[in-house]
Amino acid sequence: MDKDINVKVRIWRQPGPKAKGHFETYKLENISGGTSFLEMLDILNEQLIRDKQEPVVFDNDCREGICGMCSLYVNGHPHGPDDLITTCQLHMRHFKNGETITVEPWRSAAFPVVRDLMVDRQAFDKIMQAGGFVSVNTGGVPDANAIPISKLAADEAMDAASCIGCGACVAACKNGSAMLFVSAKVSQLALLPQGKVEAKNRAKKMVAKMDELGFGNCTNTRACELECPKGVNISNIARMNRSFLSAKLSD
DSSP states (O other): OOOEEEEEEEEEEETTTTTTTEEEEEEEEEEEETTTTTHHHHHHHHHHHHHTOOOOOOOOSSSSSSSSSOEEEETTTTTTTSSSOOOGGOGGGGGTTTTTEEEEEOTTTTTTTEEETTOOOHHHHHHHHOSSSSSOOOOOOOGGSSSSOOOHHHHHHHHHHHHHOOOOOHHHHHTOOOOOHHHHHHHHHSSSSSHHHHHHHHHHHHHHHHHHHBBBOSSSSHHHHHHTTHHHHHHHHHHHHHHHHHHHHOO
């Protein structure tokens, strides 16, 4: 049975994109270890509203580890100290009684703070719009079993497609690189027959848009892979680099 704990939550408060931010510390008592991290923030906000204070703004949607909206830096880790989970899947049992928990928004020039813990991640949408789709005319939709795809390629494409676009890779990288995200989106299409036609051009367009939006270069430290809640592998970065260089050489 999960025990109740008392914690202090040190949260980044910033009223607007151009305002100067600061940390504020709040006390929470008798929080069940089975409470999710976002539920804990809900409890805090209820407490703040009762005290006629401004609630903490944070992003969330599905609360099932699917949407990637719960982009929080918890005690120095994107999504928190546990592995292969999003913030909404993190539970208070991972923290000690009396602990001070520091919560921050993603720190990246490409993800400006909107307010408090919410950041603007439209940059990822713009990268996808640049080439993260299949536009060739493939005719009618064939039966799934009519297109031969090797088990290895299918598995690798599915692993790449597991990327939820949360931005943890960017937050974890000291250069603020989006290489893991972009390479996952490139790979999930390039590995399948429908996506091979535009594979080279797709990589070139998406990398160009990534650079234009101010993301940094890959550091090769694998921090992105380590902090990714879905375990996306950096082998996708190597695959994207090969496609990108091939496209450049064929120009």
